[in-house]
Amino acid sequence: MDIKEDLISLFRQNTDVLESGSGPIINTFRKQAFRDFDRLGIPTTKNEAYKYTPLDKYLQGNYDVELNANPFKVDLQDIFKCDIPELDTRVILVLNGFFYPVEQAGQLPGGVVVCGLSEASSKYPELFNRHYSHYADTSADGLVALNTLFAQDGVFVYIPPGTVIEKPLQIINLSHSFKNLRITRRNLIIAGDNARVNIVVCDHTLCYQSYLANTLTEIYAGKNAIVDYNRMQNENSLSIQINNLFVHQEENSRFTGNNISLHGGLIRNNMYVTLNGPYAEVNLYGLFLSDEKQHVANYVLVDHTLPHCTSNQLFKGILDNDATGSFNGKILVRKDAQKTQAYQKNNNILLTSAARMNTKPHLEIYADDVKCSHGATVGQLDMDAMFYLRSRGIGEKESRHLLMYAFANEIVSKITIPVLKDRIINLVDKRLRGELSRCNNCDIRCG
């Protein structure tokens, strides 16, 4: 059966369950999402943005859905030992798409809200109405419509104006079931004017099942707000991750996203950033290390609407075996966005002749006083550098490792939390050595 028809009938049969399990505002967006999904369906390779990501090939197969929170009792201490003792974070657990309350010591600053999305939609209707589904456009991408159609829960974070959260918030997305599972996650993060927050997102699979996760996150950064968003994708090779990130930035705000894709079957990251106030700055970094038959695709659209904004994009990938990947990045500079500075770079290393990378950096500029650049490379390891290292007695394998590590480190070094950076350096190192990149003591099977 056609995937689209399949999903539409799934929705029709379960509309009541979906709606009774979600907040009222979430439900009001379903009608439009339904129309859009019915019109758009799952994007095919005929769609320019998905040209190199054959989703239909990956989305076949039977998946269960959980429309109610998983009754499975999770003992966080028992299964998830995130052993970065110095990484003092506020842990937010999401199990199969549902917010999972965790008892924690310590108070959050006054007015800060961290709760489930569904709960927030009833408790904070005013905030919710102002932001929910305002940045994610269901009419442009069938997967955005699909997420909005099935959205029930996820994480809601609100940082009131002028509030600084020193401790990073660590959102841990766990997938756990003994059958293949379709998961929908919907997050909303609101940083008020002058607020500051550092968010760490970790994606993990607990069992060796296929998890098809459609995650959508909307982030609002008010005037002068500073939002750091570090994401580490480490899931099993059967898993399929579709991520849509929508960032809306006001005047003089700064958003920094750093996406480290260590492992996964198919990873599709769509990032849409709208610079909606002058002097706003966005930095988007991404690194992926893929092998076997993995596919990692990064799609970026940065929309400069007003003057004096800055955007930086740097995405890198190392592809081994039969891995495939794509980068599609667009900088849109609108007529009024004078004095824009926008840069974009994509560098990739292919370790085998079978690995494939497609890259398409592009600029679309309607203003005349701007500084923009873009560039992309796909190549092999530098043979002159290899010989130089070997001529000093460093073995071939170790020389390759040093060069790959150096290549990856340009992204990792941008992580602003020192202990997290050290840990990711360690995970990248292990990953490049072909070892399972999982944290010590943690029972989670990432590989």
Add this chain to the structure above:
Amino acid sequence: MLTIKDLYVSIEGKEILKGIDLDINAGEVHAIMGPNGSGKSTLALALAGREIIEITKGTITYQGENLFEMSPEDRARKGLFLGFQYPVEIPGVSMVNFMKTAINEQRKYRGLGSISASDFLKLMREKKELVGLTTNLTNRSVNEGFSGGEKKRNEIFQMAMLEPVLAILDETDSGLDIDALKTVAFGVNKLRRADNATIVITHYQRLLEYIVPDFVHVLYRGRIVKSSGKELALELEERGYDWLNDSAE
């Protein structure tokens, strides 16, 4: 220590070296001179094991072993060192990590344990001083952003760190001013011992005022056309290479 017999070498099908014979013993310094394109760097790369080099004929014996059967890293671990004419910039690989890895690989090969952090730092300081390298190496990537002179000093610094048995210095003098040349030569002379040897490849006689060779060989169109004592260098300086034409034909 090193015996080259009737060596023929091609790069991408083009014959560059056409029958080289050379004998190098412990304690000796050999200078190889010759005009551009005569094959000096090709000889250096053949010794170090660059993979684009095709050996079509001949043998090289190094410390009693067939050099062609050794990987570049094994040659280095057995004490062969090439000072590059064009040192490679490697962004992201720190000098400290690079040198520590190189030292430890060499130690491992000799059955020794890893060097301690404090011993390593001490060694770095000592050798930097020896070769007059004032560049701060911590937080710097290999050769990245180094000036031409710094790159050359960095080669001699690496040589000092690794204490090779046979060092081949490929045009180490090019791009150095006279003061830099003197310090580099001073470093090389300091590292000379009765049990090691040096091959100095150079264009000009100038360097040989400071690193005094025991033998000078002229490489011309892929062959050694003349070998003599250090006085040959002076003669080349005065007369150029053209007078050798006759003996080469």
